[in-house]
Amino acid sequence: MSGPLRLIELRPSPNNIKVRLGLRLKGCEFETIPVALDDAERAEVLRLSGQPLTPVLLDGDLPVWDSAAILRHLDTIAPHEPIFFGRTRERIHEVERWERWARGVVYDTFTIVPGMAFRGAFDPAEVERANAEMRRHTARIEEALADRDYLLGDAPTAADLTLVPMVFSTMLTEEQAAASRIAAFLRQHFHLGEERDRTRAWVERLMAHWH
Ligand SMILES: N[C@@H](CCC(=O)N[C@@H](CS)C(=O)NCC(=O)O)C(=O)O
Structure with missing residues (x-):
C-alpha cells in the first residue's frame, strides 16, 4: 500500500535530481516540499524524517530517505518499467x-x-x-x-x-x-x-x- 507521495527536495543537488528523475520516469504523481540551500538547520526535514539530508520521499506518513533507498522504494510501489534495480x-x-x-x-x-x-x-x-x-x-x-x-x-x-x-x-x-x-x-x-x-x-x- 502506498499513500500520496511528497518529495522533500533541495532542487539542484545531484541526489535530488536523481530521485525527481526516478519519480518522473515511473510516472508517479507527487507534491514537492522545497528546502532552501541556505536553510542550515533543516528543521523541517528533521521533523518529518528524523535526519537532515535531502532528498526524502514521504509515502503517506512514511519517510524514505537516501536517494538509492528511494529508487528501490519506487521499484516496490510502482513495479513497472523502467525497473531501476533489475529483477534477476x-x-x-x-x-x-x-x-x-x-x-x-x-x-x-x-x-x-x-x-x-x-x-x-x-x-x-x-x-x-x-x-x-x-x-x-x-x-x-x-x-x-x-x-x-x-x-x-x-x-x-x-x-x-x-x-x-x-x-x-x-x-x-x-x-x-x-x-x-x-x-x-x-x-x-x-x-x-x-x-x-x-x-x-x-x-x-x-x-x-x-x-
Ligand atoms: N546518501 C544520501 C546523501 C544525501 C545528501 O548528501 N544530500 C545533500 C544534497 S545532495 C544534502 O541534503 N545536503 C544539504 C546539507 O548537507 O545540509 C542520498 O543519496 O540521498
Missing part, C-alpha cells in the same frame, strides 16, 4: 556495480568543484584534477553508450540516475548557471569537454525528464 540476480549485481562506482569514485570527483565554491576557496590545481578525473569517468560512460541509449540497455536504471546529475553539472547552460553562485562556479570551472557526444546526448535524454 545478474541484473541487480550489474546495476549495483555501476552504482557503487558512481556513489564512490565519481561522487568523490564531483564534490571537488562545488566543495570549493561552498568554501569560497579557488584552487586551480584541484580544478584541473577534478576535470581530468571526470574525463576518465566519462570515457567509461561514452564506451558503455556505444551501442545503447542507457548504460545497461534500452531503459534507464539506477546506474544512469545516479551518474547523470553529476555529469550534468559539467554541462550547465548560461541560464542554468544563473540559478545560484554554485551553479555559476560549476559552469566556469567544470567541463565535459570534447569527444563526449554520446554522453552529452545521454545527459540530454535523461534530463528532459527533470521538470
Whole structure:
C-alpha cells in the first residue's frame, strides 16, 4: 500500500535530481516540499524524517530517505518499467556495480568543484584534477553508450540516475548557471569537454525528464 507521495527536495543537488528523475520516469504523481540551500538547520526535514539530508520521499506518513533507498522504494510501489534495480540476480549485481562506482569514485570527483565554491576557496590545481578525473569517468560512460541509449540497455536504471546529475553539472547552460553562485562556479570551472557526444546526448535524454 502506498499513500500520496511528497518529495522533500533541495532542487539542484545531484541526489535530488536523481530521485525527481526516478519519480518522473515511473510516472508517479507527487507534491514537492522545497528546502532552501541556505536553510542550515533543516528543521523541517528533521521533523518529518528524523535526519537532515535531502532528498526524502514521504509515502503517506512514511519517510524514505537516501536517494538509492528511494529508487528501490519506487521499484516496490510502482513495479513497472523502467525497473531501476533489475529483477534477476545478474541484473541487480550489474546495476549495483555501476552504482557503487558512481556513489564512490565519481561522487568523490564531483564534490571537488562545488566543495570549493561552498568554501569560497579557488584552487586551480584541484580544478584541473577534478576535470581530468571526470574525463576518465566519462570515457567509461561514452564506451558503455556505444551501442545503447542507457548504460545497461534500452531503459534507464539506477546506474544512469545516479551518474547523470553529476555529469550534468559539467554541462550547465548560461541560464542554468544563473540559478545560484554554485551553479555559476560549476559552469566556469567544470567541463565535459570534447569527444563526449554520446554522453552529452545521454545527459540530454535523461534530463528532459527533470521538470
Ligand atoms: N546518501 C544520501 C546523501 C544525501 C545528501 O548528501 N544530500 C545533500 C544534497 S545532495 C544534502 O541534503 N545536503 C544539504 C546539507 O548537507 O545540509 C542520498 O543519496 O540521498
